[in-house]
Amino acid sequence: DFPGIDREDMIEEMEHFLVDNTGTNSVPIVAAVSPCSNYAGFASDPTNRGEQTSAQWVRFAFHDFVTGNVAAGTGGLDASLGFESDRPENHGLFVNDTLEFLAPTQSAYLSMADQIALGVLVSVAQCGGNAKAIPLRVGRIDASAAGPSGVPTPFTAIEPTLAQFAQAGMSQSDTIGLVYDLSFFLSPNADFASACGHSLGRVHAVNFPDIVGDSPITSTNLDGGVSFDSTPAALDPTGMNEYLTGTGKAGGPLVTSSNVSARSDFRLFNSDSNATITTLAANTGQICSGLFEKMLNTVPSTVSLSDPITAMPWKVVDFNMHISSGGSVRIEGLIRALWTDTAPPNQISYTLVSSSGNGSTHLSDAASGTGSGLFGSTTYYHFVIATDSPGTTGMTFEGFTYNFSDEIFILPSQSTVKSGANTIEIKAAVLTSTLNGGTMTGTLYVPETQEGTLAKKINIVTVPMTVLSTNGDYTLFDGLASVSGVSSVIAKVAVGDTGSKTVKTTLFAQD
């Protein structure tokens, strides 16, 4: 994690991306794979391209992860693939389409690799799988350079293919006898992997003319996509059944290609006389979920992943603090309710938590926004209230507690983002007693473009802060920084070891 960024904020950001799919406060990631056949990439004439974003995202995760080395603790899901898009083994639009789509939402809270994991999960969900079957964790760290090559290609022989999967932690030694044993689900092997992946998407003639020829390219299939099975927009056993029975697509181009050396799926499935593929066809959902989870959680040994993200029934978002010239503090934000069956009330009663123990109870504004998504419906309520300051430490409602500190805090509505000038001005307040003659420093976490990949890197910019005024018990500071871009920037201030909550600069006044 980046220094100064709390795990809790990373978890809440991922929860937000997972839950807020449409409507108020929504993130467009699930929409990109809705329906599963959708193409949200950047090639011209997208509707006739013969491409599918869900399949691209799953393939991205596979190519990124499979060059990992579990024994050495290196590689895995770290977005290094972005630096490797020129390699023949990574041929196709999928690398850069994926990164270009996800770069704007990358931040110090969520790395590109975390977003790739999310992308696989929501693709599974939108392609007929169960979003809840894959626990999603955060904390992946993006690579800053290319990793080793070694993604198996259709022309790679079976032994080195299995060896590469084994190096990345996908055991080849699981046997049919273990099918109903838990260890089987935890160590899926290479043929399961490709059967799950190849339930979605296509081999494209523009990438692999030596496998499918040029004839698939038409005015409505510009990249000449040839699907693996009859249902390329469903994660299902159709492809395995078609392979086993020789019907429909009969396993797809990597089984049937007239170029025999390109029949990598045939070699894999046949390496144990079709025993595992037969089992998999009967247990697709469960086994593919387990496999994808393992793939997403293969990370360098330096990474410690969070516990699985759970959807939060109640949450505070867009939390803001204000101060008057006399030093009284107001808090403002949105309460989010997440629900499935019973709609929440039209106003939410909340109680402030104060160190004096005298919490006061208030009502939010009436419900003012709604949305929906994989985990249910959302309802948003605005609240704003003067607090007893200093000494108010949080608010509780519906059994949920949101903590904050009125010791040191950013003042978003008095801070400004100037997108034309690429400057960010931070204003913030600190208790004069905490300041104790010291000074305040600001930090901006700025996603920046970098050489060699479309993924962003987070540049940590230190912002010198100067005293602006004294407001009651507080001293206000002000600092200005030039940044390379203002999108998805996060801000924080600190006095010595005492740091504020981090704040998204989208809450700042936009100029």
Ligand code: HEM
């Ligand atoms: C020996 C192993 C594998 C080989 C040789 C292989 C090869 C290929 C090839 C040649 C394509 C066509 C790409 C294009 O033209 O756009 C493809 C597509 C795909 N692969 Fe694999 N693959 C393997 C394993 C996997 C695994 C383990 C997964 C996921 C778990 C996976 C997921 C996908 C997906 C989703 C697509 C469709 C991409 C799209 O439609 O854009 N593959 N694969």
